[in-house]
Amino acid sequence: MGRIGTRFSELAKLGRKALIPYITCGDPEPGMTVPLMHALVANGADLIELGVPFSDPMADGPTIQRASERALARGVSLRDVLDLVRQFRDRDEITPVVLMGYANPIEAMGVESFVQAAKASGVDGVLVVDYPPEECTDFVELSRKAGLDNIFLLAPTSTPERIDAVGRLGSGYLYYVSLRGVTGAGHIDLDEVSTRIPLIRARVQRPVGVGFGIRDASGAARVARVADAVVIGSRIIEEIERDPGAACDNVGRFVASVRAAMDAEGER
Amino acid sequence: MHHPPTAAPYDLPDRRGHFGPYGGVFVAETLIAALNALRIAYDALRSDAEFRAELEYELRHYVGRPSPIYHARRLTQHCGGAQIYLKREDLNHTGAHKINNCVGQALLARHMGKPRVIAETGAGQHGVATATVAARYGMKCVVYMGAEDVARQAANVYRMKLLGAEVIPVESGSRTLKDALNEAMRDWVTHVADTFYIIGTVAGPHPYPMLVRDFQKVIGLECQVQMQELVGRQPDAVIACVGGGSNAMGIFYPYIDEPGVRLIGVEAAGEGIATGRHAASLIAGHPGVLHGNRTYLLQDANGQIIDTHSISAGLDYPGVGPEHAWLKDSGRAEYVGVTDDEALAAFHAACRLEGIMPALESAHALAHALRIAPTLSADTVLLVNLSGRGDKDMHTVAARSGLDL
Numbered sequence: 107m108g109r110i111g112t113r114f115s116e117l118a119k120l121g122r123k124a125l126i127p128y129i130t131c132g133d134p135e136p137g138m139t140v141p142l143m144h145a146l147v148a149n150g151a152d153l154i155e156l157g158v159p160f161s162d163p164m165a166d167g168p169t170i171q172r173a174s175e176r177a178l179a180r181g182v183s184l185r186d187v188l189d190l191v192r193q194f195r196d197r198d199e200i201t202p203v204v205l206m207g208y209a210n211p212i213e214a215m216g217v218e219s220f221v222q223a224a225k226a227s228g229v230d231g232v233l234v235v236d237y238p239p240e241e242c243t244d245f246v247e248l249s250r251k252a253g254l255d256n257i258f259l260l261a262p263t264s265t266p267e268r269i270d271a272v273g274r275l276g277s278g279y280l281y282y283v284s285l286r287g288v289t290g291a292g293h294i295d296l297d298e299v300s301t302r303i304p305l306i307r308a309r310v311q312r313p314v315g316v317g318f319g320i321r322d323a324s325g326a327a328r329v330a331r332v333a334d335a336v337v338i339g340s341r342i343i344e345e346i347e348r349d350p351g352a353a354c355d356n357v358g359r360f361v362a363s364v365r366a367a368m369d370a371e372g373e374r
Numbered sequence: 375m376h377h378p379p380t381a382a383p384y385d386l387p388d389r390r391g392h393f394g395p396y397g398g399v400f401v402a403e404t405l406i407a408a409l410n411a412l413r414i415a416y417d418a419l420r421s422d423a424e425f426r427a428e429l430e431y432e433l434r435h436y437v438g439r440p441s442p443i444y445h446a447r448r449l450t451q452h453c454g455g456a457q458i459y460l461k462r463e464d465l466n467h468t469g470a471h472k473i474n475n476c477v478g479q480a481l482l483a484r485h486m487g488k489p490r491v492i493a494e495t496g497a498g499q500h501g502v503a504t505a506t507v508a509a510r511y512g513m514k515c516v517v518y519m520g521a522e523d524v525a526r527q528a529a530n531v532y533r534m535k536l537l538g539a540e541v542i543p544v545e546s547g548s549r550t551l552k553d554a555l556n557e558a559m560r561d562w563v564t565h566v567a568d569t570f571y572i573i574g575t576v577a578g579p580h581p582y583p584m585l586v587r588d589f590q591k592v593i594g595l596e597c598q599v600q601m602q603e604l605v606g607r608q609p610d611a612v613i614a615c616v617g618g619g620s621n622a623m624g625i626f627y628p629y630i631d632e633p634g635v636r637l638i639g640v641e642a643a644g645e646g647i648a649t650g651r652h653a654a655s656l657i658a659g660h661p662g663v664l665h666g667n668r669t670y671l672l673q674d675a676n677g678q679i680i681d682t683h684s685i686s687a688g689l690d691y692p693g694v695g696p697e698h699a700w701l702k703d704s705g706r707a708e709y710v711g712v713t714d715d716e717a718l719a720a721f722h723a724a725c726r727l728e729g730i731m732p733a734l735e736s737a738h739a740l741a742h743a744l745r746i747a748p749t750l751s752a753d754t755v756l757l758v759n760l761s762g763r764g765d766k767d768m769h770t771v772a773a774r775s776g777l778d779l
Contacts, residue, residue, distance in 0.1 A: 161547065161678040162664060164556050165402035165563070171546050183676040209400060209663040214677025236400040236663060240390065263407035263566075283404055288560045 109202040109230045110255050110278040113152055114313045114334065122372055123330040124279075125150055125365055126315055128206065128339030129357075130157035130170060131187040132177030134350035139190045142346075145358040147201050150365025155233070155337060158187050158207030165235045167288040169340040172347065184211045184220070188227040195228035204231040204257055204278070209242075217245050221252040231255035231278045239271040246275050259283050260306060262298055273310035279335060280310060283318045289340050294319035300332050323367035330368045338364065384630045386700065391580020391667075394703060396696035399579045401666045405559070408566045413581045415486050420588065425481065432477045433592060436510065437467045439474075440596045443604055443757070448727040449740075453747035456754035459609065460730070460740075461597055461625060463761045470733065470762030471593060471621045472503040476572060478589030480507040483570035490514040490569045494558040496523055496551035496617075497687030498530025499733075499762060500574030505539035507572075515539040518557040520550040523687060530766060548681050551691050555665055575618025576695030579666030583695050590624025597757060598628055609757035610750075611636035615738040616709065617653065617689035619698045621761035630706060639698060640738045642684035643711030653682035655694040656702050656709040669696040685714035685770060686734035688762075716741040718774060721764060733762035734770065 107115070117124055127146050131139050143154055159177035163170060184207075191203055205224065212220045212234065224232065232254055237245060239258060246256050255278030260269060262283075272280065282303065284294045294316075303314055316329045317337030326336045338361075345360050346353040386393045399409060419425040433439040442465065446458045463471040483491055491513050495501030501517040508515030517534055521543040524531055534541050547553035555578075562571040576583045576590075594612075601608050612629055614622035616639040629635045644652030652658065659670040664679060672680050672692040684690040701707035712720075717734055720741035724730045732740055736759070743758045750756075764771075772779050 161680075162552060162556055164559050164665070165404065167560065168546060175547070178678060185676075210671070210673065210679070211677035213662055214660075214673060214675065235402045236666070238399060238401065238403060238406055241398050241400055259403040261402075261404045261407070264403060265407070268403070268406065283402075288563060 108253065108255060109200065110153065110204070113202050114279065117152060123333065123368055124152040124313070124315065124335035125326070125361070125368060126153045126155055126335050126337045127151050127342050127361055128155040128157060128337060129342060129346070130159055130173035130177055131190055132159055132180055132182030133173040133343070134176055134346055134353060135180055136182055136186060136190065138353060140193045141354050142357060143194045144197065145354040146361055147198060149358040149362040151201070151361060153202040153204065153335070155204045155206045155339070156187065156191065158184055158205055158211055160208040160211060163208060165288055167340060169343045170289050173343045184215050188223050188229070191229055192227040202230040203228065204233055205229055206233040207235065209234050209236050217248055221249045221254060225252045225254055229254065231257050233257040233259070233281060235259065239268070239275050243275070250277070257281055262302060266309060269306055269309045273312070276312070279313040279315050280306065281337065282306065282314055282316045282333070284316050284320070289318055294325060294329065296328055299329065303332050323364045326364045327367040327371035330371050336364070336368065386697065387580065387584055391584065393697045393700035395661070396668050396699040397580055397583055398668055399666065400663045400668065401579050404563050405579070408562065409579055409581070411486070416482060416581055416585050419482060419485055425485065429478055429481055432481070433474065437473050437477060438465065439592065440600070441465050443597065443600045445604070446728050449723065449744065450747070452723065452727055453744055455752060456747040456750035456756045457752065458743050458747055459604070459755065459757045460760040461593060461757060463593060463621065463759060464730070464732065464736070464763035468503050468506050469765065470499050470503070471590060471624060472500045472574060473506065474592055474624070475574065475586050475589040475620060476500070476503040476507045479570065479572040479585070480511050480513065483513065483572070484511055486570060488568060488570035490516070490565065491572050492516045492518065492558050492561050492569055493572045493574060494518050494551065494554040495574065496520070496554070496690060497766065498523070498527040498534065499688060499766065501539070501541070502530055502533050502537070504572050505534040505537035508539060509537045516561065517541050518544050518554040518561070520548070520554050521545050522549040523551065523554070527687070552665070552679065575620040576623045576697060577618045577665055577667060577669070577693055583667065583697055586620050587623040587627055587697060590620050591627045593621065593624035593759065594626065594628035597625060601757065605755055607755070608632060608635055609755040611638055612757045612759070613638045613640060613739045613743050614759040615640045615689060615735045615761065616656070616694060616698060617642065617691050617735065618693070619695035621759050623695060623697055625759045626701070626707060637701065637707035638742065639707055639709045640742045641709055641711050642686060642689035642738060643713045644683040644685070646713055647711055651683040652711070653684040653690050653692070654711045655692060656698060657711050661699065664693050667696045669693050669699045670702070685717060686738065688733070688735040689738065710742055712738040712741045716745070718771065720744055721771060730760070731764040732760055733764045734767045736761045737764070
């Protein structure tokens with residue numbers, strides 16, 4: 107079992123829900139990424155989603171696009187992202203790291219070289235936003251062979267057939283997008299999440315994470331009631347851009363508050 | 375050119391929107407349901423007699439089709455070689471071929487019960503065409519336009535507003551067409567229940583490349599009839615400019631199975647391919663994934679999309695429709711570049727010799743015809759798609775001549 111599977115089964119034994127923060131690699135500058143990742147873990151992150159910057163992040167809202175632009179302005183490439191994960195692994199061999207990004211940087215590097223290099227760098231899973239199941243069977247096969255998990259998105263509009271397809275191809279966990287929109291937009295519809303997650307669980311035996319639209323500790327706690335994992339992205343990026351110099355402290359404080367709210371919820 | 379005459383009839387894309395390795399549906403899960411609904415609605419309507427009759431009526435009485443083909447005798451004489459014919463899409467309502475597609479998609483939107491349409495636009499031509507059909511059919515209209523382009527194309531922004539559309543400047547990324555497209559996609563994901571996204575070119579996720587082509591193929595179908603009437607035969611070559619590639623697909627598509635007709639797409643070579651300041655995705659790009667499809671892209675070694683340049687805003691796009699990528703690889707169509715200066719020279723030649731002011735986009739296609747006509751015999755027939763009129767470009771041309779209008 108890889109780091110992702112191990113982490114979720116440990117959490118399940120403890121009756122705890124996973125907290126998955128997202129940051130864009132190289133934002134606000136490459137030297138901050140590894141310290142930020144350690145700060146996330148120190149303050150209660152169970153798994154890290156690390157965004158690979160892309161010039162045209164179509165599924166992201168303005169906040170994450172700005173993070174991407176800041177990283178690209180400093181020339182952060184996919185190879186740099188992998189180097190930074192390797193540096194993170196010097197001090198943390200346990201926390202799973204999932205790369206989240208778009209297909210083109212991966213294809214430009216070459217899918218085969220990418221999966222080998224990612225595995226060697228200590229990456230555990232990959233979520234390629236614009237690779238729906240029907241367009242990535244080769245990629246899934248290669249990454250699975252290399253020992254990487256393939257994380258797929260599910261939406262409120264995903265049909266049972268598509269949930270099954272994601273069940274067959276993916277591994278690690280499922281990422282349920284909790285609203286009709288892009289990252290950072292609006293607020294989560296908790297009623298919809300509560301009705302959809304059992305439908306997904308009935309078809310696929312895999313932890314379900316919920317993201318998009320979770321803005322604060324109490325929102326995260328409410329999601330944690332029904333999901334296995336809570337993903338928070340744009341809200342953390344806002345902490346980084348508010349005061350880049352104090353990003354580690356501010357992000358750490360915010361993540362700790364979310365962790366505390368989720369754990370309090372778990373004890374209720 | 376190497377299309378074997380015995381080949382089965384051309385029938386791409388396949389069921390999932392692939393043209394060989396190109397095309398497809400490379401979008402986040404959040405858009406899949408909307409694209410499936412569009413595909414199903416279009417599959418049902420494309421063969422529906424009532425829908426086709428409605429579309430034909432609109433194209434005839436609202437757009438002004440068929441557009442004529444004009445024998446440009448003075449340009450022909452000027453070149454001293456092949457005969458140059460112009461397909462006059464510039465004479466359509468709103469002044470370009472864009473309206474053909476907008477009428478089709480607006481009717482589709484109406485059949486799907488969507489009261490709101492959105493669009494992306496670069497120079498503003500597709501935005502104006504979308505705002506026009508939205509007014510015609512009583513729909514709410516929002517147009518996304520890069521903030522750079524909003525500043526450069528004030529007249530078109532005002533045109534859209536006069537037509538009742540809301541124009542939203544896009545401040546992200548390079549603040550141009552590709553960013554407007556990203557933003558329109560985001561709007562669509564968020565408002566998919568009541569909104570129809572009218573994409574302006576043969577790009578984006580399936581079924582867009584196919585349905586935009588289908589709504590534009592009226593250009594080529596008319597040419598087949600008109601050339602027979604006018605010349606007694608089909609042209610030796612069809613020449614069209616390619617940005618996203620919708621006017622080119624419209625005129626190429628009906629000719630794909632006629633191996634005697636060369637298909638030549640003209641890309642914007644900007645300040646020259648070697649300078650790196652151009653928008654020639656097929657000539658100088660590499661396959662990749664952007665805006666929902668796999669196609670040739672202008673990108674750096676790390677797979678980031680790079681800024682493009684062309685004097686013509688309508689060609690200033692780092693990708694190209696996936697069907698063109700396939701026509702290039704299969705050898706059925708050939709793609710060449712024309713620089714800003716060559717396009718300007720053709721623009722002036724058409725003004726002075728024919729009394730026709732072409733759009734700078736279309737001037738790229740014309741420039742290639744003017745380049746090859748002298749090398750060809752007088753019984754060779756070249757058909758150029760004059761995809762739009764150039765009134766919108768007067769400020770750009772004047773600025774090049776050192777004038778401020």
